[in-house]
Amino acid sequence: MVETTYDDCWLRYDRVEETLRAAYRERLSHAYVSEGAPELGAVRAELRRGLEGMLGREPHLWQHPPRSVDSFLVIGHPEEMRPISETIDPEEAWDLADGGFLLRTVEWEGQECTVLTASSDRGLVYGTFHLLRLVATGEPIDDLDVCEEPANANRIVNHWDNPFRRSVERGYAGQSIFDWERLPDLRERYFDYARLLASVGIDGIVPNNVNTGIPPRSTANDAVAERAGWQLLKRENLEKLEALASVFRRYGIRTYLSINYAAPIRLGGLDTADPHDPEVQQWWQDKVDEIYEIVPDFGGFLVKADSEGQPGPYDYDRSHAEGANVLGEAFEGHDGRVWWRAFVYSEHDDRAVQAYEAFAHLDGEFHEKVTVQIKNGPIDFQQREPVSTLFGAMPETDLGCELQITGEYTGQGVHPTSHVPMWKEVLGFDTHADGEGTPVKDVLTERDGQGIAGVGIVGEDPNWTGNYLLQSNLYGFGRLCWNPDLSTEEITDEWVRQTFGHDEAVVDAVSEILLDSWQACIDYHTGGIGLMHMMYNGEKTLENHYDPAPWEWPEYHGATADGIGVDRTTDGSGYAAQYREPLTDFYDDPETCPEELLLFFHHLPWEYELEDGTTVIQRLYDDLYAGAAAVDELRERWLALEGQVDERRHRHVAERFDEHALQAKRWRDTLCEYFYEKSEIPDEHGRVPAG
């Protein structure tokens, strides 16, 4: 099959500087690598590819320790090969968490060895990518003593790809890469995607959309209905899934499926999907057993139930716990689980309070094979949201955090908004679940059934992510799942060096663009003090979420003649009261509530004075102007790189910056004019046209 050429992203493996090359060649030209598991085939292939690219020659791969050289690389399990068993305490290696690895420089029988060992095959894959990253970022490898374990036990990408149709909900990088029509035929691109994911430690993939009813059941066209996501549970499609799983398995990644809660009816011919019905229970049990016959390392189900038109347990007056547990039980005895999303809302005065109301009281009632997957904030992946109250409310439940890698509300593949600083803020947020010092990142890492999921970003575009700079979000997602303590600066620097090389002027400029992009995005989309969800929705079939339209959803910003913001205090919608103390008090009081979230929690007069003496309305004007000006500045920084970044990537990003700068001004002008219309208070600096 003919493939379009596509980008290598951060796995470019460009030749390292000559001054460093000799030292790396000394250590890595000879490698003695274990054989057997498919992952070790991936390890050898990656070493060949990476070292050929970076050092100009493939390593010599040995079947035994090479005796004629001073130094070599050895990769295998503890006790498996003499240079490992005679230098590394096996307990130290066997005790590593799944995916963890040791990378150490040792002396063995007069030779210097770089030893990579791990308790699992996927650990050897991660360790190999880690070593290659050290070379790609120019780090020394002469005296290594690295011990790494993933902080989060599960690190999963959730694709919102509609199988067969190959459209991607909230995807801005072209069609879905998954070609279900042609599976089990495999595409080279699957392997390269698996490499990208494994290189940053991702260990799970859900290849289909949580909206499994697209196209909807009501369609008159049966041939079209045949192509809906819920059909993937059919045996012939499970065989296709296994083909896909065989690729990802090679890189230590497990494959999952989004399922439809009404599958017992739609596929099983039953007249109910009531979780209390024994026939329904049996149907799920048989289906899960069948999946494991076909996909032996199946990861589990992802479920969107009773949300935005998807069926669920509420159809039978059952709770989310009752709904999820019938699935959890079906996974007993299998090494997989159910990721049950808490993204639910309905007609209600304040959507923010709803997930908590539906889930918090069910703490402790979920089956041990169920993880409750919570979006980072209570609304929907906005430019900035407070952190969901649920993270502090369900200590007896396995919780997962859902982040969005794709940029539904942050510029949709056009604006290069880095999500890494936003995710750092979320993961570092102190829930006070177990007293002060219980950040979200700790809540997620207490048990093996927990972790982080990210809504996918890639598509068929040659650059994968719709914008070369947005590859950094996929990279950063994986790196943060692996180690939430890495700083935004470290992650950004790693990504830039691997993607654009080591020219310091380029590294600085690209890093600064990414580091400043999130604040700019918040400012021109929201005015910086806690407003959100002011975008255009559009026709039901083509929801836009890109253009400004503050008049469409007035309940989200609460602008009236007397003021702006939504009262979500204890006396208002009660959202603030869902936090643990002292957070409730902190958010309830406009004097202590952080300014960046002020109007999320409070409805305040337009002329309410902020800490620096500016009024609310003036701050909104100022921040909207500052955001649009910041985008001009980011664009200038990028344009100045002409000639220093290859023409293809430079032009591509520059074109998107042209659109970005215009769009930021559209947001600024639309919101300023709207706020002026409501408040009738002019901008002190005369920038906002009066009427």
Ligand code: GCV
């Ligand atoms: C997959 C938002 C998005 C929908 C998405 C939904 C969800 O409403 O706009 O496209 O559907 O979230 O997370 O389920």
